[in-house]
Amino acid sequence: MSDTERLPGFPGPVRRRHPEDFDASYTGTPPWDIGRPQAAFLELAEAGVLRGRVLDVGCGTGEHALMAAGRGLEATGIDTAPTAIAIAQDKARERGLTARFLVWNALQLGALDNQFDTVLDCGLFHVFEDDERAQFVDSLRAALTTGGGYHMLCFSDRQPGDWGPRRVTQDEIRASFSERWQVDSIDAAKIDINTDPNGALAWRASIRRT
Secondary structure (H helix, E strand, C coil): CCHHHCCCCCCCCCCCCCHHHHHHHCCCCCCCCCCCCCHHHHHHHHCCCCCCEEEEECCCCCHHHHHHHCCCCEEEEEECCHHHHHHHHHHHHHHCCCCEEEECCHHHHHHHCCCEEEEEEECCHHHCCHHHHHHHHHHHHHHEEEEEEEEEEEEECCCCCCCCCCCECHHHHHHHCCCCEEEEEEEEEEEEECCEEEEEEEEEEEEEEC
């Protein structure tokens, strides 16, 4: 699929996305906003992997933070899109759940002045360019407790075509988290999207701060 034929709402393969681009996506329903947790993260929750204080980075409309809150965990979601955060806050009220949602830059997690035991990331890591990845990993380290877990879903290099976000290889994940982190697993997974019942091929990585 070419850049001009890409799925509606997805960025093309060459243009860097800015925060205002993501906020504009929520004037409609972007492909990644499926109205439920991703199955790959729901599986982790049901297995009891999520623990303590949970941070959902790039939370969108909040499904993963609300999933954690629904299991009695202290949950926070952050996103640069004010429209998405407002929707997440409405969802929390409608569902009678307690979760904190903030408009925040994921490259500045240390400024939250809080540390978390679990961080969830569905579709954020793969939007960063090379010059931002290291910043994000440092920011993430500031937000996680020692031994805390970072669980990430990102587009996989196994996904054909050139539409959508950047494809990520296992080697890129391991290289990004090679110092003072422990990569526990990288598994083949899927990101569900509302524009294709087959979803998109992904990696689910579980990584610990050492």
